[in-house]
Amino acid sequence: MNRMLNRxxxxxxxxxxxxxxLTLLAEPKAKRKTATESSGLVSSDSYMGLxxxxxxxxNCVRCHNIRPPTMYGNAQxxxxxxxxxxxxNITGQEQRAIVAFLKSSK
Amino acid sequence: MxxxxxxCLAMLIQSALLTMLAPVIxxxxxxxxxxxxxKEYDELKAQMLVMKKELDALKKEREAGPxxxxxxxxxVVERHEVAPPRGEAVADTHKQVATEVEPPLVQPEGLxxxxxxxxxxxxxxxxxxxxxxxxxxxxxxxxxxxxxxxxKILFDGRLEIEPSGGGTNVNLVNAQISYLLNxxxxxxxxxxxxxxxxxxxxxxxxxxxxxxxxxIGIYHGVLPNISVGAQVRGGxxxxxxxxxxxxYVSNGPTLNTFDAGTAxxxxxxxxxxxxxxxxxxxxxxxxPIPGVEVGYGFETxxxxxxxxxxxxxxxxxxxxxxxxxxDSDLLKGRINLFAQYAWSKxxxxxxxxxxxxxxxxxxxxAKRDGGYAEIAYRPTELDSDFLRNLxxxxxxxxxxxxxxxxxxPEETRWTIGLDYWLSPSTVIKAAYEWDKPNGERNRNxxxxxxxxxx
Numbered sequence: 001m002n003r004m005l006n007r008x009x010x011x012x013x014x015x016x017x018x019x020x021x022l023t024l025l026a027e028p029k030a031k032r033k034t035a036t037e038s039s040g041l042v043s044s045d046s047y048m049g050l051x052x053x054x055x056x057x058x059n060c061v062r063c064h065n066i067r068p069p070t071m072y073g074n075a076q077x078x079x080x081x082x083x084x085x086x087x088x089n090i091t092g093q094e095q096r097a098i099v100a101f102l103k104s105s106k
Numbered sequence: 107m108x109x110x111x112x113x114c115l116a117m118l119i120q121s122a123l124l125t126m127l128a129p130v131i132x133x134x135x136x137x138x139x140x141x142x143x144x145k146e147y148d149e150l151k152a153q154m155l156v157m158k159k160e161l162d163a164l165k166k167e168r169e170a171g172p173x174x175x176x177x178x179x180x181x182v183v184e185r186h187e188v189a190p191p192r193g194e195a196v197a198d199t200h201k202q203v204a205t206e207v208e209p210p211l212v213q214p215e216g217l218x219x220x221x222x223x224x225x226x227x228x229x230x231x232x233x234x235x236x237x238x239x240x241x242x243x244x245x246x247x248x249x250x251x252x253x254x255x256x257x258k259i260l261f262d263g264r265l266e267i268e269p270s271g272g273g274t275n276v277n278l279v280n281a282q283i284s285y286l287l288n289x290x291x292x293x294x295x296x297x298x299x300x301x302x303x304x305x306x307x308x309x310x311x312x313x314x315x316x317x318x319x320x321x322i323g324i325y326h327g328v329l330p331n332i333s334v335g336a337q338v339r340g341g342x343x344x345x346x347x348x349x350x351x352x353x354y355v356s357n358g359p360t361l362n363t364f365d366a367g368t369a370x371x372x373x374x375x376x377x378x379x380x381x382x383x384x385x386x387x388x389x390x391x392x393x394p395i396p397g398v399e400v401g402y403g404f405e406t407x408x409x410x411x412x413x414x415x416x417x418x419x420x421x422x423x424x425x426x427x428x429x430x431x432x433d434s435d436l437l438k439g440r441i442n443l444f445a446q447y448a449w450s451k452x453x454x455x456x457x458x459x460x461x462x463x464x465x466x467x468x469x470x471x472a473k474r475d476g477g478y479a480e481i482a483y484r485p486t487e488l489d490s491d492f493l494r495n496l497x498x499x500x501x502x503x504x505x506x507x508x509x510x511x512x513x514x515p516e517e518t519r520w521t522i523g524l525d526y527w528l529s530p531s532t533v534i535k536a537a538y539e540w541d542k543p544n545g546e547r548n549r550n551x552x553x554x555x556x557x558x559x560x
Contacts, residue, residue: 089350092289
C-alpha cells in the first residue's frame with residue numbers, strides 16, 4: 001500500500017515536472033532591461049549573436065546566482081571565468097566575451 | 107692680350123670652384139631648407155642607438171614573460187603608432203616595434219607578477235535534527251585555490267575542512283591542472299569532479315545547492331563523485347545550439363565483495379586503483395536554447411581486485427540529466443528544474459563462493475538505480491525586496507535497495523525548503539525532509555543552514 005502511494009506521488013510529481021518544463025519552454029523569455037542598458041553601457045563583444053552580458057547571464061545563472069561585475073577585480077575575473085569555462089564547458093569565444101563585458105561594466 | 111686671357115681663365119676656374127663648393131659650404135651652416143645638419147644627424151643616430159637598446163630589452167622581456175592578451179597588445183601597439191615622431195628614422199623604429207615585436211606585458215593588478223591567484227570557496231554552518239539520531243550542529247570551510255599561471259594553464263584545488271570528534275578533518279576534494287588547447291578543447295589531469303555527475307560538478311557547493319543536504323542516489327550511491335585520472339572536455343556551437351562534452355580515463359571504482367549488505371555495489375570513494383584496467387567515462391550535453399540542457403553520461407570499468415575471481419567483472423553506470431533555468435513573466439520570477447537519474451549494472455558474479463565470509467555463495471547480477479528531481483522558484487520580478495530574496499524548493503530523491511537484498515532498503519525522500527538570500531552568494535536555508543526507508547522507522551529531518559560563497 002505504502003509502495004503504491006509512493007509510486008502515485010512519484011507519478012504525479014513527474015507529470016507536474018514535465019508540464020512545468022513544457023510551460024517554461026513554450027513561454028518566450030521576458031525581455032527585461034539589463035543592468036548595462038540601464039547604466040548606458042553596451043558591450044561590443046558578442047558571440048553567436050549574444051552579447052557578453054547575455055552570455056554571462058545565460059551561463060552563470062544556469063547553476064547559481066549572478067555575482068555583480070564590481071564584486072571582483074579584472075585579474076580575479078580572468079581567473080574565475082577561466083575556472084568556470086572548464087566547469088561549464090563554454091567556448092573560448094564565450095569566455096573572452098564574458099570577461100570583456102565584466103571588465104567594461106565597472 | 108695674353109695677360110687679359112690669363113685673367114679671364116683664372117676667373118672661370120674660380121667661378122667653377124665656387125659653384126662646386128657652394129653646397130658643401132651651405133651644408134655646414136644651420137639651415138631650414140630640408141636637409142639635416144651634422145648635429146641633427148648625430149642626435150638621431152644617438153636616439154637610434156637608445157631605441158635599439160630598448161628594442162633588445164623588449165625582446166628579452168617578451169621571451170621571459172607570458173604573452174599578454176590581445177586587447178592589451180592592441181592598446182600598446184596603438185600607443186606606439188600614435189606616438190609623435192622625432193624624425194623619420196625614429197618613427198620607422200616605432201613602427202618596427204609595433205609591427206614586429208610584441209609589446210611588454212602589462213602588469214596585472216596586484217603585486218603577484220604575471221601569475222594570477224584567487225582564493226575562492228565557501229563556508230557553511232548547519233543544524234540538523236533527524237529522527238532516530240541526536241540533533242547536531244556542524245560546520246565546514248571549503249577553500250578553493252585557483253592559480254592561473256598563464257591564460258591557458260590553471261590549477262584548481264579544493265579542501266574540505268570540518269570539525270570532527272575532538273579534532274578537525276581536512277580532506278583534499280579535488281586538485282587538477284588544466285590546459286586550454288584551443289577554444290573548444292581543454293585538457294585536465296589530477297583529481298577532478300566526475301563529469302557524469304552533474305550535481306557534484308555544478309550544484310554541490312552549499313552556497314549553490316538550494317537545500318541543506320545532498321540527494322541520495324546521485325551524491326551517495328550510484329554515480330562517482332570524484333575521479334583521479336585525465337580528462338578532455340569543452341564545448342562547441344552547432345548552429346544556434348551548443349554541445350558540450352567531457353571524456354575521461356580514471357582509476358575507477360572498487361567492487362565491494364566482503365560484506366553481505368554491500369556485495370555487488372561500487373565503492374567510488376576508493377581513489378587508488380586496484381587493477382591495471384582503467385575506467386572510461388564521459389558526458390555529452392546538448393543546449394537547444396540558452397538555459398536548457400539535456401545530457402547523457404556513462405562510466406565503464408572493471409572494478410574487481412586484480413588476481414581475484416572478480417577481476418573480469420565489468421560495471422557500467424549510465425545517467426541522464428536535465429537542467430532548465432528560465433525567467434518567467436507569467437510566474438514573475440525564475441524557475442530552476444534540475445534532475446538526474448542513474449543506473450548501474452555489475453556483471454554476474456558469485457560473492458563469497460566458499461562461504462568463508464558467512465554469507466555465500468551469493469550469485470548476483472547487481473543492479474542499482476537512483477536519482478533526484480528538484481524544482482525551485484524565486485520571485486525575482488516582484489517589487490518587494492523581501493519577497494525577491496525568498497526561494498522555494500521542492501525535491502524528490504531516491505536510491506534503490508542494495509542489490510544483495512541484505513543491505514540498506516530502498517529509500518525515497520521528499521524535501522521542501524525555503525531560502526532567504528542575503529546576497530547573491532549568502533543564503534539562509536530551512537528545510538524539512540520526509541524520509542522513510544522501506545521496513546525502517548522514519549528518518550524525517552529538520553534542517554537550518556547558512557552558507558556563504560566567496
